[in-house]
Amino acid sequence: MTASLGVAVIGAGMAGKAHAAAYRAASTLYKPTLPEIRLISIADINEELGSEVAARYGFERHDADWRAIAADPSIDVVSVVVANFLHREIVETLLTAGKHVLCEKPLSDTIDDARAMADAAREAEDRGVIARIGYSYLRAPGIAFLRSLIEDGRLGEVLHFSGRYWTDYGCRPDAPMSWRYQGPAGSGALGDVGSHLSYIAEYLCGEVREVSGGRFSTAISERPKPLGAVVGHTRGNVSDELVPVENDDYATFNARFERCVGTLEVSRVAAGHPNDLAIEVFGSKGGARWSQTNPGQVEVILHDEQDDLAGYRIVPLGPAHPGYAGGWAMDAPGIGIGQNDLFVHQARAFLEEVTGTPEAESLPRCKTFGDGVHNMEFLAAVAESAAQGGSTVVVKEH
Template sequence: MTTTQSIGVAVIGAGMAGRAHLAGYRAAPTQYGAGLPEVRLVAVADAHEPFARDAARRYGYQRAETDWRAIAEAPDIDAVSVVVANHLHREIVEGLLATGKHVLCEKPLAPTVADAQAMVEAAEQSGRVAATGFTLRRSPAINAIRQQVAEGPLGRVQHFNGHYWCDYGHHPDAPMSWRYRGGTGTGALSDIGSHLVDLGEFFCGPVRSVRGAVLSTQVPDRPVPLGTAVGHSADVQVSAEREPVENEDIATFTATFDSGAVGTFSVSRVACGLANSLGFEVFAEGGAATFDMARPAEFTFADSSLPAATSGYRSVVVGPQHPYIASGLPMDFPSVGHGQNDFFAWQARAFLEQIAGLNHLPHCPTLADGLHNLRVLDAIVSSATADGKSVAVQ
């Protein structure tokens, strides 16, 4: 379905990632080619009213709501980002699709494969655009490396080695939240490991099987908060009461891809001093490349084109000759740089273009892609509970 009139947008969830979506829609009309319909910033919904009101004011949205159903029922809203706790996704996404909204749902898609399957079926029946927010696919540097795999000298990937290390759960007195509930596989693996698995498949194609998985909980319980925090913030008072942590702080595993490539993965939310350390190495038949989120506007690259005396890794600074930069930034000059927040704007633009029937940018991953990602995570959990045995992805 395409939309030729204006597109009214809303975001459900006004926390850390929700604000990135709000800012993304605000920036999206300023980017890339002509033809995008007028984008109306309509509403923000959050169960915690102060968050909703503050976010609406900050990002220029017309109104704040406290119930997602107000978004679903609003006739002036066409497209909605769902950026709330994972266990809430299914009800909200199905409700939005039933009222004719286009939906962009944050990853991981749902707490279970069964929930995600139901969401995919609802999307297929709705005829609306229904996407999963694997935002890192919008990184210019990551896409530049992928181009060198698909079209350049790197060729087929033999080994993907990736990590996503964060420290938001390192302090044992960080307050309890929904991120620490939900059972095995719904902790660090689901929260940040889902991104890493998607990146592995972005370069290597579908995962065939996983093995050697280890899931470990290092902080067994956390204090109950007395207030409401935004994102990973610890700036909230806590009580003396503590609740058990139900899921994992660390996940490690290996994977075999249908292409014959192998992958090694390490995920942690208790990595002291590393707030958002995502990085990977791609070793391919014709060379290698690396990426580090600490330096998001560059990557390193090595191939056999140089003589032995000067060969090796060289740093490449991203510029307009790479994906997403040309016309994607107010100043799209070489070496100007960009950050992770820009990925959300480029994702929002791609989502809106898809609704409008435009094709300037690659489409966002579908809910079916989100379902497949959960099937891989499910296999990792099965491997961990079976002492690391090999488990095929269903």
């Protein structure tokens, strides 16, 4: 096993901080013990923010230019957590430099760039360099438990799926213009939180076959120009000048999956719902649901219940459920695992693969760039459906 690993994060915004904190904590999870993790650099063009995040999470330094990370031989592993349109150049440069890369979703802002990145990742893997995409919600014990209820037959034949991901970071008209509000139809709420909901749906329901009923809405058509840097979803000082929003605040569509059909809905203008991911699966023997609002529990109904006790029962998640036992200092029922913890599991899984931990002894592997391309093709089919008035569009087979 490697004696030590040097780690860097490119991007110091909200998700960048999640990656930084995750690398700091990854060594505390599970067995076998990881090699020494050296926290070397946080890169961000915003020097004040980058320096603050580096100091906060114990990284040795801040770099204003990400190229310093690519050129540093002491750095082995890099998370790329910046605007989607920047991913390709950064990732390809890092892979050429021999760095293992964990890239945030979606893989890029265009399918052509995503496919090129997947080609670069396959070439890098031939040289022993690993590139993976972070699908953090696949680390949620509640979602993994829903999948086990499906696969072991306790829910019976899957009848249909319902999923929503409502957020409110864009619900106020004074939220400043940023890269999140720019780009083609489908790159807004659908590309941001819909990319999560779509891979969760496939994880539970099997590969998507076709989509229909696509509909987009841009609820707030103009936003003020910021007077300074926009970090994450924060609001700040803005000018009086308004500029047009280019993509979707809201999206909904239907899908046919390998196992069932379903309806998916996403929003960034759902006031009062800061991070409301909710999924529900219905089967011939019962149903189950999970919500990010209460991530430490799953609700289950089974038809073999007594009539006077029929209804959803609350199941506290604990060591009996996937992705829970042995990882945390307190891995008892009712403790719960939140969204920040999912990034720690993700970082741990990536580091295990980089260090050569056998797959049978590791957390489930992170997804490939090929999976990232498929996710973008799924969402592109939704955009095509919406552009054609909701028509049915077949999704390219993965």
